[in-house]
Amino acid sequence: MSSATAVGKHPVAGIAVDTSANCAAGKCPNCQIAYSEGVRWLTFAGMVATMFDRRRTSGANPTPTPQKEAIMSKAPPKKNDAVDLLDADHIAVKKQFQAFNKLAEAKAPAQKRKALADEICRALTVHATIEEEIFYPAARAALDDDPLMDEATVEHAGAKDLIAQIEAMSADEPLFDAKVVVLGEQIDHHVKEEREEMFPQARASAMDLVALKDQLAARKQELMAQAEAAA
Numbered sequence: 001m002s003s004a005t006a007v008g009k010h011p012v013a014g015i016a017v018d019t020s021a022n023c024a025a026g027k028c029p030n031c032q033i034a035y036s037e038g039v040r041w042l043t044f045a046g047m048v049a050t051m052f053d054r055r056r057t058s059g060a061n062p063t064p065t066p067q068k069e070a071i072m073s074k075a076p077p078k079k080n081d082a083v084d085l086l087d088a089d090h091i092a093v094k095k096q097f098q099a100f101n102k103l104a105e106a107k108a109p110a111q112k113r114k115a116l117a118d119e120i121c122r123a124l125t126v127h128a129t130i131e132e133e134i135f136y137p138a139a140r141a142a143l144d145d146d147p148l149m150d151e152a153t154v155e156h157a158g159a160k161d162l163i164a165q166i167e168a169m170s171a172d173e174p175l176f177d178a179k180v181v182v183l184g185e186q187i188d189h190h191v192k193e194e195r196e197e198m199f200p201q202a203r204a205s206a207m208d209l210v211a212l213k214d215q216l217a218a219r220k221q222e223l224m225a226q227a228e229a230a231a
C-alpha cells in the first residue's frame with residue numbers, strides 16, 4: 001500500500017471503515033451518522049473497507065442482533081410546531097435504543113437493561129398516546145389520506161403489543177434483548193413514514209400545527225407525570 005488511509009469505526013456496523021474513501025465529511029454515506037471514533041491512520045484500510053462493503057451487501061448477518069440498527073430517516077425542518085415536538089421525541093427515543101443496543105452488546109447486568117427498556121417503553125407509550133389523542137385525529141380530518149393514517153394506527157398497535165411483552169418480562173429471560181431491538185427497528189420504520197409522508201402533508205395542509213403543539217405539550221406533561229408516579 002503506497003499511502004496511509006483515514007479509518008474510523010462505523011457507528012452501526014461497529015467495524016472499521018475507510019472514512020476518506022466512503023465520505024469526506026466523516027459521516028457514513030448510507031446512514032449519515034458520524035463515525036464514532038476519531039480518524040486515525042492505518043495501512044490496511046483498503047482491505048477493511050472491502051470487508052465492510054462485502055458484509056453490508058451480502059446479508060451475512062440477517063438475524064436481529066444488538067448491533068443491528070436501522071437507518072435513521074431524515075429529520076423534518078424546524079418550525080417550532082407540533083411536528084417539531086413529535087420529532088424531538090423520535091430523536092430522543094432513537095438515542096435510547098442506541099444506548100440499549102450498546103448495553104445488550106456489552107452483556108450489561110439485567111437490572112440496567114431492564115431499567116432502560118422500561119424507560120423506552122414509557123416514552124413510547126406517552127408519545128403514541130398524544131399522537132392518537134391529538135395529532136392523528138387532526139391529521140385524519142385534514143389530510144384526506146386514510147390509508148396512511150390507518151397504517152400508522154396499526155403500527156402503533158403492533159408496538160404496544162411488543163411494549164406490553166417487554167414490560168412484563170425480566171431482562172434475563174430469553175428473547176428480552178431481541179424484543180427491544182426489534183421494537184427499535186419497528187419504530188424506525190414507523191418514524192420514517194411519519195417524517196417522510198405524514199409530517200410533510202400535515203405542514204402543507206390547513207392544520208394549525210402551532211396550536212396543536214401546545215395541546216400536545218400539555219398532554220405530554222400530564223402523561224409523563226402519571227407515568228413517573230406509577231414507575
Ligand SMILES: [Fe+2]
Nearest residue numbers: 131152190194
Ligand atoms: Fe406514531
Ligand SMILES: [Fe+2]
Nearest residue numbers: 086090131194
Ligand atoms: Fe411519532
